[in-house]
Amino acid sequence: MMAIIEAHDITKFYGNLRVLHDVDLSVGKGEILALIGPSGSGKSTLLRVLDLIEPANGGEISVFGIDVVQERGRWLDLRRRMGMLFQRPIVFNASVYDNVAMGLRYRGASGEDIERKVKEALEAVGLSRYIKSKATDLSGGEQQRVALSRVLVTDPEILFLDEPTANLDPTSTATIERIVTGLNREAGMTVLISTHDLSQGQRLAHRIAVMIDGTIAQTGPSREVFREPKDRRIARFVGAENIIPARVVSRSNGFTIVEAHGRQMLSATPPPAEEVEMVARGEDISLHRREPEHEEAENRFPATVTRIEPTAPFVNVTVHCGCDLVALVTARRAEALGLREGMEVWVSLQAKAVHLIRR
Amino acid sequence: MVNENPIIEGFIEAIELIVTLDPQVVEITIRSLYVSLTATFFAALIALPLGALIYFYEFRGKHAVVSTLQTLYALPTVIVGLLMFLLLSNIGPFGFLRLLYTPGGMIVTQTILIIPLLMGLTVSALSGIDRDKRYTITALGASRLQTIMTIIAEARFAVMAGVLLGFGRAIAEVGTVMIVGGNIRGATRVLTTAIALNTSMANYSLSIALGIILLAVALGVNITLSLVQRR
Numbered sequence: 179m180m181a182i183i184e185a186h187d188i189t190k191f192y193g194n195l196r197v198l199h200d201v202d203l204s205v206g207k208g209e210i211l212a213l214i215g216p217s218g219s220g221k222s223t224l225l226r227v228l229d230l231i232e233p234a235n236g237g238e239i240s241v242f243g244i245d246v247v248q249e250r251g252r253w254l255d256l257r258r259r260m261g262m263l264f265q266r267p268i269v270f271n272a273s274v275y276d277n278v279a280m281g282l283r284y285r286g287a288s289g290e291d292i293e294r295k296v297k298e299a300l301e302a303v304g305l306s307r308y309i310k311s312k313a314t315d316l317s318g319g320e321q322q323r324v325a326l327s328r329v330l331v332t333d334p335e336i337l338f339l340d341e342p343t344a345n346l347d348p349t350s351t352a353t354i355e356r357i358v359t360g361l362n363r364e365a366g367m368t369v370l371i372s373t374h375d376l377s378q379g380q381r382l383a384h385r386i387a388v389m390i391d392g393t394i395a396q397t398g399p400s401r402e403v404f405r406e407p408k409d410r411r412i413a414r415f416v417g418a419e420n421i422i423p424a425r426v427v428s429r430s431n432g433f434t435i436v437e438a439h440g441r442q443m444l445s446a447t448p449p450p451a452e453e454v455e456m457v458a459r460g461e462d463i464s465l466h467r468r469e470p471e472h473e474e475a476e477n478r479f480p481a482t483v484t485r486i487e488p489t490a491p492f493v494n495v496t497v498h499c500g501c502d503l504v505a506l507v508t509a510r511r512a513e514a515l516g517l518r519e520g521m522e523v524w525v526s527l528q529a530k531a532v533h534l535i536r537r
Numbered sequence: 538m539v540n541e542n543p544i545i546e547g548f549i550e551a552i553e554l555i556v557t558l559d560p561q562v563v564e565i566t567i568r569s570l571y572v573s574l575t576a577t578f579f580a581a582l583i584a585l586p587l588g589a590l591i592y593f594y595e596f597r598g599k600h601a602v603v604s605t606l607q608t609l610y611a612l613p614t615v616i617v618g619l620l621m622f623l624l625l626s627n628i629g630p631f632g633f634l635r636l637l638y639t640p641g642g643m644i645v646t647q648t649i650l651i652i653p654l655l656m657g658l659t660v661s662a663l664s665g666i667d668r669d670k671r672y673t674i675t676a677l678g679a680s681r682l683q684t685i686m687t688i689i690a691e692a693r694f695a696v697m698a699g700v701l702l703g704f705g706r707a708i709a710e711v712g713t714v715m716i717v718g719g720n721i722r723g724a725t726r727v728l729t730t731a732i733a734l735n736t737s738m739a740n741y742s743l744s745i746a747l748g749i750i751l752l753a754v755a756l757g758v759n760i761t762l763s764l765v766q767r768r
Contacts, residue, residue, distance in 0.1 A: 231675050258678035268673045270691055280687070281677040325673075332678065 182207040182336060182368050183228055188237035190223055197223045198392050201237070205336075205370060210362050212379035212400075213372040215389030216415060221372035222265070224389065225338045228370065229262045242335070258285060261334030265341040267321035269313035274305065277313045277324050281332040299327035302357065319350030326354055330361070337361070339371040343378065355382060376417060380404070388412050406447070406533050407457060413535065419460035419494070419504040423537060426452055433476065433529050441500030444476040445532035453537040460506030462531035465495060466524040467515055475526035483521045486512070493517070497525055547741030554746040562743070566750050569727040572640055573708035576647035580707075581700050584652045588659025593685055603660055609653035614712030621646040622716050638719040643727070646713045651703040658699025662692045698765050705758045709751065728754075 183205040190198035198220045205211050213221045227234045230246060230253045239246050241256055261281070269277050278296045287295075300306045303323040308316060313324055322342065329337065339358065343351040359382060361367045372389075373379050379386050380400045387397040388407075396408045407413040413421050424438035426449040433444045436456060443456065464470075470478060481499035488494075493512040495505045503525065507515070515523070554562050591602060623629050625637040625645075636642035666688050674687050689696075711729035718725035720734060728751045735744040 226672065229676055231672055254678065254680055257676070260676075262672075262676040264669055264673060264676075266669055268669050270670070270687070271694070272690075280674075284677055284679045284683050328677065338676075 180207045181205065182242060183370075184238075184240045185228065186238040188224070188227060188234045188239065190220075190227055190232075190234050196392060198227070198234070200393050203228075203387060203394055203397070205368060207368055208362070208366040209385060210359070210369040210371065210383045212383035212386045213370060213389055214374065214376060214379045214386055214403075214415070215372075217374060219389045220392040221389050222340050225262065225340050225370060225372055229260055229336075229338045230257045231262070258332070259334065260336040260338065261329035261332055262338040262340065263322075263326055263329050263342045265344050267318050267325055267345075269316070269321045269324055271314055272312070274300065274308045274311050274313050274316070274324055278328045278331055280328060285332065295331045296327075299331045302330070303327045303353065319346045322346055322350060323353060326357065330357070333365075334367065336368045336370070339369065341372055341374065344374070358382065376404075388415060390415065405459070405531070407535065409535055410455060413455075413457045413533075417459075418457045418533075419506065420456065420458040420463075422456045422458075422501050422503075424454050424456045424534075426454060426534075434534060436532075436534065439500040441479065443527070443532055444529040445534050446529045447532070447534040450534055451536045454534045455537050457533040457535055458503070458527065458531055460494065460504050461492075462527060463503060463505035464526045465497070465505055465507055465511075465515060465517070466526065469524050470526050473526045474528065476529040477525075477527040477532065479525055481523055481525045483517055483519055483523055486517055486519060497523060499525060543739075543741055547745050550742030551744075551746035551749060554742065555749065559746070562746055562750070564723070565726055565728055565731050565747060568640065568725075569708060569729075569751075570754070572643045572714070572727060573647060573704060576644045576707050577651065577700060577704040579644070579648045580651045580655050580703055583648075584655030584703075585659050585696065585700075588656040589663065589685070589689060591656065592660050592663040593688075603657065606653045606657035606660070610657060612650070612653070614650060614710040615716065616712075617646065617650045618713035618716030621649065621713060625717065637717065638721060638725055640718070640725060643714050643718045643725060646717045647707045647710075650710065650713055651707050654706060655699055655703045658702060659696055662695030662699055663688060665695055666691050694765050698762055701758055701762045701765065705755060705762075708754055708758075 181204045183203070185201060185203045188198050188201035189196065201224060213224065215221050226232050228239065228241070230241070242259065244252060244256065246253065246256065270280070275296055278299055279292050282292045282295060297306070300309055303326060305320060305323055308320065313321065316324065337358070343354055358369055362369050371382060383400060385397060386400045386403045388395045388403055390411050395412050396403055404416050407416055407418065410421060422438050424436040427435045427437050427442065429435065429449060432446070434447060434449045436443055436445055436454060438456060445456065464475070479499055481497035483495060484498045484502070485496035486493060488509065491509060492506045493509055495507055495512065495517060497503050497505060591599065622637065624631050625634065625642050626632055636645060670691065671688070674684050679687060709729065711733055714727050715730050715733065718727065718730065720726050720730040728747050732744045732747050
């Protein structure tokens, strides 16, 4: 896959505040890349730097194969081949029609061209009936759809979405996601979306980049980022419920044996160090009433339920087995097991689901 | 019943003066509107582009310029009147223009009086366009000139509100028109100076009539202002 955006060693300061540092990122043509990370980690700034809205203070960036640090004079032309949708719905104090027409007018499109494209675009987002309305009178979700069609009428080759659905109702969110994935599939549009909604990232993206404290900490397919986080901060951010300090005991048959609070466990990860942390996701831990016999999981041991915490549609169950483990079970499963505090259960967990990171 | 209260009497007479379109009242009102509207027009012509220039261009001392403008909002009108009197009088550099004690001189003076206000309000109207909107304009592929035009168009209602405030200040002030205009009957007498004079002459009914008109104008400005701001 050809890289349409190539960024290397990007830094960005606001005054003395370092917002981005050592950012390396490559985005393939036709790819959907999700930039996930906590608020304030620099996602929005990175998108603005890549969309050429503001310059970086250092590093190399090429967009469409053009070195943009050298070629400042071409920024406007390059920017006109890209588009960006922001977190807060932005509409201008004018009719919906005039709002959507803005980008085309900047590009000097002809009147009939503008009219045809604007009508098509509003049709696509289901807002045709508001064409003459004042954009500021619409609801937040409708305004965001106006903003999206304003970007899409310009046929961007790269679309940047900065937390586009953070403040929206589920229907507007679904509409926007459907349009974006559709354009990616049919028109091969490259999409960079920043989000703190992990499930949105997983749902839409071919690849995920985790941004933490102004730099990209890990990139990879979503499965990899979620199951095999590189370090503790990433593990935390991607929502691993169990991050437990442990020590590597030995290695056999491709498994690493680790020990945490007297409990030995098998992991499929090669040992990254002597002192490690076990990372396990709650949904990978199964609970049973009695010892499971036909279970494929390598780790099986008895434990005591110490805490039950409903967080619909799941129940967080903390069990004690030397160390504390949090398992995520469905409400129905919790009921079937008859879970209550103090109860003895069996825990099973695949070695693949026990990921090891350096402590 | 005989009513001896001069205030109530004056009030009733004032209503009569307005309703019957007393020539003196009409003449003063029209002159007042003419002077202040013309001054506002010229001030806007000068201040709006200058305000935009200050907002869009980065230069050293920009912050100081904006603070100075804001200080000048509250400039005492008599000081401006005195300054303009000195400049326009026979001993001043612009005496040859023969503008002292003419409506033309009053227009020039009020124009100068409200220019800082209009400039300052233009800068803040344009600053009211938030960062995300400016990012959006850039991201949509606007050139430098297109960006400026879009921001001005977006701030149009706030700019208009500033112009209205400038007109309000011009028509309601008494200091400069008294000093530069001289309050000459039939020539430079406007609402505010006429009220001041007639009140001191115990001619309450005319003062009250002109006061009601001035209030009505101020109210009209405020209503328009709130309509504009609601946009």
